[in-house]
Amino acid sequence: MTTMSNRYTGSKPGRPTMKHVAALAGVGIKTVSRVMNNEPGVAEATRAQVLRAAEQLKYQLDVNAGNLRRSDRRTRTLGLVLPSVANQFSGEIHRAVEDAMAPRGIAVFASSVDDDPEREQPVVAALLQRRVDGLIVTPAAPDQSYLVSELEHELPVVFVDREPVGLAADCVTSDNREGAAAAAAHLIGHGHRRIAYLGDLSTIQTARERRRGFAEEAARAGITGQTFTVEELHDSRAAQEAATRLLTGSEPPTAIFAAQILVTLGVLRALKELGLQHRVALVGFDDFELADLLDPGVTVVAQHPEQIGRLAAERLLARLDGQRSRPERFVVPSTLIPRGSGEIPPA
Amino acid sequence: MTTMSNRYTGSKPGRPTMKHVAALAGVGIKTVSRVMNNEPGVAEATRAQVLRAAEQLKYQLDVNAGNLRRSDRRTRTLGLVLPSVANQFSGEIHRAVEDAMAPRGIAVFASSVDDDPEREQPVVAALLQRRVDGLIVTPAAPDQSYLVSELEHELPVVFVDREPVGLAADCVTSDNREGAAAAAAHLIGHGHRRIAYLGDLSTIQTARERRRGFAEEAARAGITGQTFTVEELHDSRAAQEAATRLLTGSEPPTAIFAAQILVTLGVLRALKELGLQHRVALVGFDDFELADLLDPGVTVVAQHPEQIGRLAAERLLARLDGQRSRPERFVVPSTLIPRGSGEIPPA
């Protein structure tokens, strides 16, 4: 009880465990556990003694070992499946989720799937092997029914950005259809009839939704415009080429709706290269830094990824807290931001 | 051995464990372990039997429980501490790290610290409690010596983007000094003498390095220019205000070096608002999407975050594989990309 020193003090290999701390402090393991977890019912003197020993050994609680034994069987861990942690939209969702989870001590595993349908399931399986307490997933595969049994085992799953197929679960998306319709209406309202739609892979659900919203609004205005639809554009180069082809063809469109961020960038490059940026109208889906600094400013339908992430995280936390209501579907409204490019009248 | 059904088959609560699979397959637990880990020495028939049972119960190996017992004491987990997962630079590092780790089955915990010195240590502590196998850290605190004992316990730590203070460890950074010097030389070479330096918080190491590189190059050319130095600009609004103040003052600079991405954006806004974008030269540190689409295109010193991330990850993996050589310091060269704004001559 006087000085504290034993053979563990200056040890090199291996981390100290509670056993070491207990030995050094001259108490039982369980008492160390109580102190490290701030449980009540430990005499103040004992607590101080244990803390001193823990500090001396630089002992850190091993949460994994604790999780194994703990009765709630929670790992305080969450799986987040995204297109890519390197893309802006995903990054903002990630951050919102992290911010919602951090106060509860829940750590986030993020995984990039690159919208590859083949990679979704293995990535999710890897997360499940780590016994995450919940899952927030951007679906990339055509079907998520492989998760049905997990839902039955009470694993909370929330989908973001796209709706799942093959199972009923909470889901948070942008209003893709309405947003695209708003873009179409905006261009039509400025007098355009020859409007090109440039979109992403039609395997991607949001792309289909946007296509549909756009087409419906065009139809409502009596425009068919099938000839101006180009899809399956997944990167900015393909979009640039497609836009160039359209704009240099006979009967070019007077306006373009770019239904995805990379498509918008490609179209911007094409317009600039052809010197048409002040003559052909453009509305893009998804906002980007600097859109206001271009000449003309780029009119966009802005999504709100941080809201999507926050909502998804709140939903998941509610499920973790035992909420058992039936799955809900949240739609985050997008915002049309006029900056110039979308207000150019037809030639 | 004929049909497979027992009370576990249709169970609702709780996940199946090896015990359940073993019971259903009619074998011992250890045999299930061998099969699930693809270990050799199991008869083909037994293996098939076990796999069938596992599939029927949808059993998934619990890697946390395994890690506890496994002799290498590895969690196959990595901690990544970044300014923010929502920022582009960090996101690309994150992705590079993820890509390097995924083939080895190592999952990544990413944490955002927002360059808040107070948050670094708690965030790292949380990761250590989860027993990550290694750490990749962007230092935000003025001192990292709190990690010394971890290094002694053989925990691999690699620092990225900034050098650590107070301990010797692997480190991967951009060539901040040289990059800033190159920017200064570029502007000087185009005839400028009145060059403003707008930089980030001087508590941030890279900001100080850039400041130094810029100042040294200016001094080499016989320019003192103290009056044009503005620091502590941590967001784009502050940068815009500072730039506006400089440009509307008496004796405005003929060129600006924006030493950080948000500063660059602020300066761009100021220049555009004042209609000076074709008259005042600008070089920014850090590249950004669309820099080529602005008018004029923005000349930048481009960093290469994906290389930084990849190098850091490789370093960490080498340490995990037992490399014990002394810590190394890697510098990833930046690239000056002329696009127009940096080639504007002085008025």
Added chain:
DNA sequence: CGTTGGCCTGACAACGTTGTCAAGTTAGTG
């Protein structure tokens, strides 16, 4: 002084897995 009740404390089992080891089976050999 015996009893009660509150407060501390630690022995022990258990969480789900893997390492160790011994035992059983089978095929091959002399």
Added chain:
DNA sequence: CACTAACTTGACAACGTTGTCAGGCCAACG
């Protein structure tokens, strides 16, 4: 046929922690 070697297999302990529970101590009470 006895014996060996190779291959399978499972009982058991252990990983570091937490839940349970019983026991020790002490002050207050009748």
